[in-house]
Amino acid sequence: MTSPGAVPPVRQLRLVVEADDYEAAVRFYRDVLGLPEQAAYSGGDGAEVVILDAGRATLEIANPAQKRMIDDVEVGRQVAPRIRVAFEVDDARATTQRLVDGGAAEVAPPTTTPWQSVNARLDAPADLHITVFQELRTLDERAALDGFGTDGSGTDGDPAPVADGPPPTR
Numbered sequence: 127m128t129s130p131g132a133v134p135p136v137r138q139l140r141l142v143v144e145a146d147d148y149e150a151a152v153r154f155y156r157d158v159l160g161l162p163e164q165a166a167y168s169g170g171d172g173a174e175v176v177i178l179d180a181g182r183a184t185l186e187i188a189n190p191a192q193k194r195m196i197d198d199v200e201v202g203r204q205v206a207p208r209i210r211v212a213f214e215v216d217d218a219r220a221t222t223q224r225l226v227d228g229g230a231a232e233v234a235p236p237t238t239t240p241w242q243s244v245n246a247r248l249d250a251p252a253d254l255h256i257t258v259f260q261e262l263r264t265l266d267e268r269a270a271l272d273g274f275g276t277d278g279s280g281t282d283g284d285p286a287p288v289a290d291g292p293p294p295t296r
Contacts, residue, residue: 139183141211145252150229152176154251158228159213159221180213200245200257201234211256218244218260225250225258236260241268 145151155161161178168174188196197204215221218236225248226232233247233255242262250256261268 139185140177141183143252143254147251148174151252154225154229158225186212199239200237201247205233205247206255211254213256213258215258215260218246218258221258222246222248230256238262241271 143151155178156163156176161180164177164179166174166176193206194204197206213221222232222236230248230250233249236244236246236258238244244260244262246258248256248258
C-alpha cells in the first residue's frame with residue numbers, strides 16, 4: 127500500500143485490445159460508450175490504434191471462488207472469461223440500453239448486487255465481456271462495511287473485519 131501523499135510508481139493502467147473489426151470497436155467504445163479519444167496513430171501497412179480515456183483505472187484481482195460468486199450474483203451462471211473489463215458509469219440501466227442499441231449483446235440485465243452497486247453484463251465488440259456498474263454507496267461507505275479491505279487494516283489502523291466468504295467486488 128502506498129503511504130498518504132506518496133506518488134504511486136505506476137501512473138496508468140492501459141488495457142490493449144486487438145480488434146478484428148477496428149472501426150466497429152472504435153465506434154462502440156468511443157461513440158456509444160462515450161470514452162473520449164486521447165490519441166490516435168496510424169502507420170504503414172494500415173496499422174491503426176486509438177487510445178481512449180476511461181477515467182481512473184484499477185486492476186481487480188479475484189481468486190477463482192470470487193469469480194464464480196460474482197458470475198452467480200450478476201448473471202446466475204458462469205459466463206465470464208478469465209479477463210473481464212468493467213466500466214463505472216452514472217446510470218447503469220441507461221448505459222446498458224445505449225450499449226445494446228449500439229451493438230452489444232446483453233448477457234445479464236442491470237442487477238442490484240449485495241454490495242450495493244447496479245451491475246450489467248454484456249458481450250461487446252473486440253470480443254470483450256464487459257460489466258457496466260453504478261456504485262450506490264461512496265468508497266468511504268463501502269470501506270466501513272464488513273468484508274471490505276485489502277491490507278488487513280481499516281482506516282483507524284485496526285484489522286479490517288473479515289466477512290463470511292470472499293469480499294464483494296464488481
